[in-house]
Amino acid sequence: MAIITLTTDFGHKDHFVGAIKGTILNNLPEVSIVDISHAISPFNIQECAYILKNAYRSFPIGTVHVVGVDSELSPENQHIVVLVDGHYFISANNGVISLITSEIKPEKVMEVNIPNLNSASFPVLDVFVQVACHIARGGKLEVIGKPFDALKELKEFEPRITNDGKTIIGNVIYIDNYGNVITNIQRSLFEAYRNGRDFEVIARTNKIKTIHNSYNGIINYNLEKGQRKGPGDALALFNSVSYLELAIYKSDQNTVGGASTLLGLNYRDTVTINFL
Missing domain, CATH: 3.40.50.10790 (S-adenosyl-l-methionine hydroxide adenosyltransferase, N-terminal)
Structure with a gap:
């Protein structure tokens, strides 16, 4: 058919x-x-x-x-x-x-x-x-x-490599139903320039130093519940199609807001990765 x-x-x-x-x-x-x-x-x-x-x-x-x-x-x-x-x-x-x-x-x-x-x-x-x-x-x-x-x-939406390969400058290309912010930085590009270095993801005034493979990757289950990161905390991950995504764990776009509103990010805004 x-x-x-x-x-x-x-x-x-x-x-x-x-x-x-x-x-x-x-x-x-x-x-x-x-x-x-x-x-x-x-x-x-x-x-x-x-x-x-x-x-x-x-x-x-x-x-x-x-x-x-x-x-x-x-x-x-x-x-x-x-x-x-x-x-x-x-x-x-x-x-x-x-x-x-x-x-x-x-x-x-x-x-x-x-x-x-x-x-x-x-x-x-x-x-x-x-x-x-x-x-x-x-x-x-x-x-x-x-x-x-x-x-x-x-x-116009291709990520740019600057600072002798120490910086990737990307842009927000999509905001999903949860308010999660998807950038045009793909995992393959990130890995090609990382070379084992530490890094920081910068979105406006926010800095994130870990990229997870899942949303609940932000939770350290070895800690007591009161000491863990969890709902309401910002995180970065490579999503199911390998694009860098910024999210607020278990947030609701229709009530408290999602990453787009809580991090102050809109379509075309800049997200930067610095390798340290």
């Missing part, structure tokens, strides 16, 4: 997601439609890229991924299809695929070129859905597009 996933910033209040799903089912009644997320912050390409990169690998090879963020067609925002890592991504050329293609070379990149197709105000429905259904039926990319070689990248 063909699988089509949806990742958008449409939310659930309006008719957009329902119209997309209905149109897909009218074309392919047997298709399986999976929502990755419709809660991407409006026009937030980096947030969309992070979620998409870390979700798509869980799907079977051949899955078609429709990406509806900043999808309006323009001379600088072409509609494209990218075949990479055995998956098809239908998106605007806004950099959203670059977190994937920076690590894995695309097999094909095509610019969508379907004559007499109206894509004015709702391109995800009018264009992306048509392309997705064509691919899900087994159609060739060459039928709906032409080769394209100007894939955009999100270079």
Whole structure:
């Protein structure tokens, strides 16, 4: 059975997601439609890229991924299809695929070129859905597009190495439902420059000198409960997809706040690692 996933910033209040799903089912009644997320912050390409990169690998090879963020067609925002890592991504050329293609070379990149197709105000429905259904039926990319070689990248969010390799300067790229702060510093980069040295993670006025592998890694179970770190304490860890994350242990974003509010960190803010 063909699988089509949806990742958008449409939310659930309006008719957009329902119209997309209905149109897909009218074309392919047997298709399986999976929502990755419709809660991407409006026009937030980096947030969309992070979620998409870390979700798509869980799907079977051949899955078609429709990406509806900043999808309006323009001379600088072409509609494209990218075949990479055995998956098809239908998106605007806004950099959203670059977190994937920076690590894995695309097999094909095509610019969508379907004559007499109206894509004015709702391109995800009018264009992306048509392309997705064509691919899900087994159609060739060459039928709906032409080769394209100007894939955009999100270079502004690459970590920087300074101070002769003693400092990594990263940025906040995502804040999750718990208020945990995810940076663009990956474990592989950290290990490549650490060379066994001690370090400190600096986020505004906060300094953390240990990076854990789990959230409860902050707890020293050999200590009496009253002497342990625990709920409300800040910690750093490499999360399940190997990005450096800052969290407040067992905090609630909706009550006392999470790492983003308690540490004063927002999207694009700087997080630094100094090797000592």
